[in-house]
Amino acid sequence: DAQISGDLSRVLFTKDQIAKRIAELAAEIDTDYEGKELLLVGVLNGAVMVMGDLSRALKSHCQMDWMAISSYGSGTQSSGVVRILKDLNTDISGMHVLVVEDIIDTGLTLSYLVGNLMSRNPASLKIMTAFRKPDAAKNAVDVAYVGFDIPNDFVVGYGLDYNGRYRNLTSVATLAPHVYS
Numbered sequence: 001d002a003q004i005s006g007d008l009s010r011v012l013f014t015k016d017q018i019a020k021r022i023a024e025l026a027a028e029i030d031t032d033y034e035g036k037e038l039l040l041v042g043v044l045n046g047a048v049m050v051m052g053d054l055s056r057a058l059k060s061h062c063q064m065d066w067m068a069i070s071s072y073g074s075g076t077q078s079s080g081v082v083r084i085l086k087d088l089n090t091d092i093s094g095m096h097v098l099v100v101e102d103i104i105d106t107g108l109t110l111s112y113l114v115g116n117l118m119s120r121n122p123a124s125l126k127i128m129t130a131f132r133k134p135d136a137a138k139n140a141v142d143v144a145y146v147g148f149d150i151p152n153d154f155v156v157g158y159g160l161d162y163n164g165r166y167r168n169l170t171s172v173a174t175l176a177p178h179v180y181s
């Protein structure tokens with residue numbers, strides 16, 4: 001992270017804080033799905049880190065699949081336009097599906113995704129997100145597992161990007177003003 005650190009303004013969550021919280025949620029998920037096999041559906045690209053960490057923190061078997069949908073072209077604002085860039089490889093009908101996200105901001109991405117996945121008749125569908133912003137409340141999507149509720153600042157790291165960069169930062173932080181100029 002050394003080179004990236006110079007671009008940061010404030011660290012909101014360290015690598016250790018994130019790992020501890022993900023482990024807590026994994027324990028909850030293990031309990032809630034006891035006797036059932038989960039399909040984790042990661043939303044590319046942002047969810048790669050949380051998928052890797054959550055899946056390995058689980059004690060139970062799980063399967064993993066991926067969807068790529070994009071609501072942000074670039075920059076820091078949601079465009080509100082949701083596109084499927086890559087669909088699941090798995091037929092989820094009859095499966096217990098847990099959608100894994102890095103962040104819920106406006107909730108537009110997820111409200112679209114939940115409608116789309118529910119039409120495929122899964123046995124159950126729940127959502128896990130590492131981070132959630134206040135605006136998510138405007139789109140009534142029920143989120144079963146939330147890592148951290150965060151303020152409405154633009155943050156990067158742990159999968160979250162700014163113009164494709166900073167996903168590989170192990171902490172979650174705000175960017176210094178010079179990055180935007």
Ligand code: PRP
Nearest residue numbers: 044045046070071072105106107108109
């Ligand atoms: C980001 C983030 C979520 C979504 C949340 O993805 O990873 O998937 O936006 O925003 P919303 O709640 O306002 O819809 P993005 O579209 O930037 O694609 P990425 O995961 O490839 O970065």
Ligand code: MN
Nearest residue numbers: 043044045046
């Ligand atoms: Mn995303």
Ligand code: MG
Nearest residue numbers: 046072160161
């Ligand atoms: Mg993004």
